[in-house]
Amino acid sequence: MIEKLRYSFRNLGLGMLCLTAAAHQTAYAQSQDSTFNKKALNDSARKVVRSSYSFQLPSSKIPVLFGTQRKEQLLQSQGVISGNELLSFPVAQIEATLYGKLAGLYMVQSSAKPGEDAASISLRGRTPLVIIDGVPRNMSSINPEQIASVSVLKDALATATYGMRGSNGVILIETKRGGIAPRKISFTAQSGIQKQLNIPSFLNAGDYASLFNEALANDGKPARYTAEAIAKYRDGSDPVLYPNVDWYNSILKNKASQQRYNLNFSGGNDKARYFVDLDYLNQGGFFVSDATRNSYETNNSFKRYGFRTNVDADLTKNLLLSLNIFGRIRNGNEPGAIDASLSGITGSDLIYMSLLRTPNNAYPMLNPDGSFGGNQQFTNNLYGQVIGSGYRPSYNRNLGVDLSLKQKLDGLLEGLYVKGKGSFNTYYSELINRSKSFAVYQYTPKPDGGADIIKYGTDGSQNNSSRQDVTNRQIYTEFLAGYDQVFGNHELNASLNYNIDNYVNSSDLSITNSALSARFQYNYSKKYFVELASSYMGMNRYPTNKQWGFFPAAGLGWDISKEDFMKSFKSLNTLKLRGSYGRSADNSGAGDFLYQQYYESSGSVYFGNPATSNGSIVEAALANPNLSWEKADKLNIGLDISAFQNKLQFSAEYYHNAYSGMLQQRGTNASAILGNKRPIENIGERTYSGVELTAGYYGKTGNMNWFVSGNASVSKSRIDYIDEVIRPYEWMKRTGLPVGQPFGMVADGFFNNQTEIDNSAKVDGFKAVPGDIRYKDLNGDGVINVFDEQPIGSTKPMIFYGLTAGFNYKGFEFSMVWNGVTNRNVFVNGAGTYEFQSVGIGGSGQAFAHHLDRWTPATANTATYPRLTVGNNINNQRNSSFWLKNGSYLRLKNVEFAYSLPQHWISFIKLDRARIFVNGSNLLTITPLERVDPEVVAWDYPNQRVFNFGINLQF
Template sequence: MKKQRPTFYGQQQLLKQAMLFAGIVFLCRVLPAQTTDSTQQKQAGQTEKLPVAFGEQTRSALLQAQGRIQGSQLESVPVTQIEGALYGKLAGLYLVQASGKPGSDQPSISLRGFSPLVVIDGVPRTFTSIDPQQIESVTVLKDGLATAMYGQRGSDGVLLIKTKRGSIAPRKISFTAQSAIQQQLNRPEFLNSFDYASLFNEALMNDGKAPVYSADDLNKYKDHSSPYTHPDVDWYNSILNKQATMQRYNLNISGGGKLSRYFVDLDYLNQQGFFITDNKLNTYPTNNFYKRYVFRSNIDVDLTKSTLLSLNIFGRLRNGNEPGAGTDAIYDNILATPNNAYPVFNHNQSLGGNVQYSNNIYGQVLRSGYRPTYNRNLGVDVALRQNLDFIKGLYVRGFTSFNSYYDESINRSKTFAVYDFQLNPLTGDTTLQKIGTDASQSNSSSVNSQNRQIYNEFSLGYDTEKGKHAFQSALLFNSDNYVTGYDLPLNNYGFAARAQYNYDETYFAEVAGSYMAMNRYPQNKQWGFFPAVGLGWNMSKEKWFHVPVISNLKWRATYGKTGDNSGAGYYVYQQFYNSGSTYYFQNPSTGNSTLSEASLANPNITWEKARKFNAGADISFFNNKLELSVDYYDHLFYDLLQQRGTNASAIIGSTLPSENMGERRYKGFEAAINYNDHAGDFYWYVNANASVSKSKIIWMDEVIRPYAYQRRTGLPVGQPFGLTAIGFYQSQTDINNSPVVEGYNPVPGDIKFKDTNGDGIINVFDETAIGSTKPLFFYGLTAGFNWKGLDFSMLLNGVSNRNIWTNNSNTLEFQQNSNGGYGQAFAHHLDRWTPATAATATYPRLSLDDNPNNHRNSSFWLKDGSYLRLRNVELGYTLPTKWTGIVRITKARAFVNALNLLTFSKLERVDPEVLNWDYPNQRVINFGINIQF
């Protein structure tokens, strides 16, 4: 037998991690602690600098629409992906988590309706799986002025993540250890075998078929007298633990002096899944888990008084694992396997199963081998800034970054046989029919993805202040070369500039723009110009302004043009041909097919565009204790890539390309309010934000629809369409007196629909906009206090006017699997329509397979997805320094925090975010301690 190579989570790798961890601790212990330069600290604190595109601006001069939070505000949320800590914290930022699967539980991000570009330390990057202790701040750039310098990549907004750096301060060592308990939320209520079989018989009779379960069968399911022929298996509790663990450890060291500053961070995360394990049966891990090792080193060195060298090194290893059958497949099978399908084990401890259910779920968890995954990132950033002192405020800066990514899956799965227990009712003899094979374990690997990125930037800047005049400007060139697998490189490159002037911090003007290209457009259509302008007026600075309660009042407005080239595709302006059985070109001498036409090319393809207007105000009251920021925006997106709806591709024999022809408008209002105060030793704060987002389809090439109510144009983007449900058919008389359903003969208990066009027929021409058409409204509130070492914080977030579909596998009855077996039924199916329950039924009559009438998209299945969630709560206590100082500890804090404690929703059966139950959402209770030296 060939010797296998060591696995990536073997002892050697763990030893390397431990040695690196110990080495850095030792190094920081022997480094001399450098003194603080109080003069420089004072100067640094005079004016707060806020991150903007390719630089920083003072808060007082900021005209852009943006939101920002400190990294410390993320540390109280026990999540594995940074996005999960952003819920409810930034106006305009909307998040939805569709899965709780370890390693794949990042929420989708929408900033004013679009997925923003993620920029980490100035470089567009594709990952956010980093630990919050590394993060200095997270900023969202929302309007045209804020994103114009990103040109063809700026239309969707930008999420800026800035990592921590060292400062002129004594050496600081911080160690945090956390241990958490995870619990899955919103488990479906599966029916026991007796109820399942009873409803199955009922569904058969509703479909005009004979029942398959006899009275004797039902009695045996009920009294459990024959567990091998009439099993009743709670699959959920048979293979899933009620709780799972998660641990996280972080060590970071920072400090520095006049010549050099440093920040070094090490982080380890171990998130376990919920599958049961058996160490006696398997010598390898079969549970699903996600382990992450992160290292970051940010160093700044003053080579001379005017020359600054910055070096960032980032490394990340992510190890995953799951049973050989696959986590997704197992969760799908829980929904696809009723309690009466087969026993877990037969009388001889062989795995139960049959032809319709040939994958024993217990076997899939413990006897299907395992599938490890290995994922690594490496990033190196180098920047050199030279102040040109012959002109005060003039500088040049060069910056380069290299990033690589590699993802590999290893297949060590194996198949196993199941045995169908059969009992001869006449003789009492039992037999076991073998289904499938017990095969040896696979041993192969595949590269899922690998890419590399080289980013370069060169900038020239000039910042100066003369009396009441202040001027800030920057001119830069950047290039971003990105290679995925064997594809040709994707290149973004261009010039960008910004200039801002303010007079006495009262009147402000700013212009920004870029001239940018991308190589996946035709040669003569790669470059575009994206300008923006902003004006501001700080009214409170005027001599005539005397309102004692108002500390600051600044008005601002911006307008800009941006682009989005993410939909360019892979050289879609060129026509490609593929070999295959369907052909357009043939060798006439042999008759062999040679080439077939791929999707039609679009030689005129270009980037999508947006014109963005934003008007806002920043107001503070009572000596800045209360701060209010409001924004109104009107964004017009045009030249959106869409396929034509009025031309059928079947007529021309090829797939139509996407063309720049769509037009949409997004309008909204955002408000953020912050209040902080204290009474003696008691400090408290409240931060709240709310966003109203309204979208409208201005133009799209729709298919021809005969009625105005069917047209998408003029309605919100993504507006659901379907029939309008008006109850259930109660009798045959009711059916006879109702419109005819095209292609279907309804029976009592079926869903009854509105005849929208009044033609006496229910068909696709009666489908109309259903659900809410109101603007999406989402909000968040963070509050907390600190009193004599005791601190408390909480986070609420919610959303209203949200439509969600519920006609999926964890709602519908008896969904058939690929082998002809029928899936689960649920507790809410007990409330189905029958002649006896006609007055109180909340679910239509039951039937097998897909019912073309009841299961079609309609207002019956479209639900209000509004919710309010107590997203996070934390309680901590910092020990008095008179105690910790005895052992030379600067700070010691113990804390407990929790995620997803309470949810208020109109939905009864499902989580308002994880709708399909592919991997449920989770509640996390986390305990930790932080020690600083």
């Protein structure tokens, strides 16, 4: 084995980099190959660089559901990357490390709030199932240092053994395990700085007051601010009566810290192998604190403590025990902010919402006596929400155990084995309320030096309550029998698996998925390949006699490079055609026994004289006794090419996934005649199709090892059937269009004068004036209404892509990751875009710099924003092409520089490796969007740029 290692390094130069999605099949870490683990390695071969792109040999085994396959056998549509590729991302959640890495995988991070900043994931247009070490789990239960590989399983052949849970694809995560090697200790410490991106440009008090008067005039109302008042706002001569508070910089810091520490151990011998990992993350928030007022922390934050122990022990020559014990503690903190008028919105969410609705001239942050400023209209001081409203800690606990036994039965039949597995996972979440109310004071100075003070609200005592937020437990059991054997040029692999996944959420009845699955593989001379997979699966949330279904899939492959007529192509290593077809399903919409009619509580009703309130029970939505799962018939065709001793990798795939029986309510035949809501039915039909390309090259130039790889995905969707409501015009129909296609009016500039208004279609229910948005009258009836709504924005297939590149030269390392997307639609509207928005009626919220470019008679030819109004405007603020923007972007997602100190510098302190690194995320974004981040469009909790420094020591 050592000679094989040396030979490969000598000929490949870099020994094959851990591949990105461009060469995904070769990325799985060699340590996961049990055959490799049981061969002793000398020190020079066993040392592992703590690098984002460690130089490793390609693995002979690729993880699949319920096992592994050799790379040359693989017919499934799959991508895989090494866990080492995730380490260069200074992020808190695993999802953020996958940007641009795997073809077909698309992600959007809509909030960067600590602890809740996981990106949403779409795989070929659908939300995939996550499986960790063979068990369906939440991805947040692990950290990057624990991960050996991340795979995406995309076609029916790859997911058939998961039956009615596999149609949306699978993200398969394998954690690291020990090997036969001397003990290795790795310690990583890193510290980073977070900075918020795309901060809104709030208007100062003077400009705000001037534009507010203009908006009132446009609405036919008298001005609120005098010229004298506007002047005082501008000159700052009276900050109590005429405040100009920069709220953003008053309550938010310009940076926040982030630290992470990781310690892991690995090693073992021919009797037992181990991997132990301890991890700590501390992610700070941006709110200011005041230690003189509080003995506790009011800033938002997120802390995570994690541990994992993976042990493999050979109890006998043929009996292997594997034990995984893992846990996670997540502690969060939020300001105690609460607003009685906004039920359920608290803490950071409320404060960021308030920032968009509190103008700079609303009230002074603090009065001269140090009290919180406020008035009858603004009774919830922003600074008070941050430092004077108490705090809200949260506690999350997750503990899991996996135990498996694998028995070889070569004594009965060579290649036969059985395996049993059991897993227990529990999760508990508790929210604590230690918030408190505070009073605000309207402070009006008097000529004699005193002041008139009006108090609003109360200074309440601190709450001390808690509630159980979430509690669940999962018990997973599995029994597998397998057979692997080679007969000359014939190779056979077969397995039969039975598993039960039982999940209980709080006091709900359990959800139980049971499946009997099988997989059969055959290849002849490693040229011709056949694979069959199927499952017979049931779920207890369906009618008793309709709980089980059969889900088959088949695949064929041909490696043309192994044919005699291809022998002259010496540099060609692989030229494989493969295809698969099968049926899978999705049972995630089964709900809570929707096939049974039930009743639920409703609002109060009143009886008697005098009337008294009584609770009521009403019939829930009509049940569907024929409820079933959503089906997917999936076709996948692929081409894999590798050449030049596998340095060049290329893969191309086409897929066509036809979904039927999708759960929807009928749109036709109004349900009012029934006196109830229509049932959920299996009537919808959709198609997802596309092309995915990956390519990469890995080379050596002198002492430099380098690589570049990329992937691109063309993703198309179509609504085939949704039982639409009756729509009189073709342009109104959703059928035949992409899933999620935006609809709205087609904006046609602004009305510049009354003549244009008189000669244009009239807006239904609204009297337009100059400066309003004009819309196209699509049906020519002279009225602008719902009949003039059509698809807006791009209807082309979305294209998303990623590029990864880097090098290693004499201890120096560099890597970068780009990701991008085109043909993407996003609405840029809401309180962060509109003027003078507030929760209450009347409008008194913020205004922004882009409102200076509003329409006025003087700016009619250059205006980029309609005339200003106070509060809501049913014409200008309706969904239209004016607010729908091109959401395409190209982002430098990650960059890392590193240097490994020479061995002779550190050997005297018994160090095997000392690596210093600096990395960053979200460093550059190129987009046609203005003012907003292409992902956190609504400025919910702004996206962040992170600069991070760290050191890794290995002993």
